[in-house]
Amino acid sequence: MATRGAGGWRGWRGRRPFWGGLLVLLGGAEILFTLRAPLPVVLHIGMQGLAGYLVPIVMTVCGVLILLNPAQRLFYSVLAVLSSLASWITSNLGGFLVGMIIGVLGACLTFGWLPDQPPRRRRLRRSPAAKAPGPAEA
Numbered sequence: 560m561a562t563r564g565a566g567g568w569r570g571w572r573g574r575r576p577f578w579g580g581l582l583v584l585l586g587g588a589e590i591l592f593t594l595r596a597p598l599p600v601v602l603h604i605g606m607q608g609l610a611g612y613l614v615p616i617v618m619t620v621c622g623v624l625i626l627l628n629p630a631q632r633l634f635y636s637v638l639a640v641l642s643s644l645a646s647w648i649t650s651n652l653g654g655f656l657v658g659m660i661i662g663v664l665g666a667c668l669t670f671g672w673l674p675d676q677p678p679r680r681r682r683l684r685r686s687p688a689a690k691a692p693g694p695a696e697a
Contacts, residue, residue, distance in 0.1 A: 575629035576636075576672035582665025583639045584622025589661060590615035590646050590654035610649040617642045618662050625669050632669050640666035 594611055621639040625632055643662030646653040653659025 576669040579665045579669030580625030586658045586662030587615045587618030589658035593654040614646045614649045636666045636669035
């Protein structure tokens with residue numbers, strides 16, 4: 560039962576841009592956290608109010624939708640990279656650069672992900688010097 564569960568998780572994760580969606584989700588969450596951080600000095604550059612909260616919420620929603628609906632990953636990844644870059648102006652310099660960089664990286668991973676790729680297997684290659692000469696080569 561445990562191997563079936565682990566195989567099921569691995570199969571679900573393999574059919575979608577998991578790491579890209581997770582990074583977009585974490586980037587949006589980090590920017591939301593820095594907006595309400597109890598820091599003595601918090602940068603407030605740009606528009607405050609609705610845009611400061613709307614941009615990281617859009618990033619977080621894009622991350623969830625990338626994970627749940629991988630067929631529309633291109634649209635969500637473009638929206639995520641645009642909202643990540645917009646967070647530079649609206650949300651404490653993009654969550655002090657950390658959330659913005661994580662969001663852009665996740666959106667790029669999602670955009671470059673290709674579905675239905677056969678699993679790659681590592682082949683061990685022997686160097687030509689390690690081969691023993693066969694009867695025809697001797």
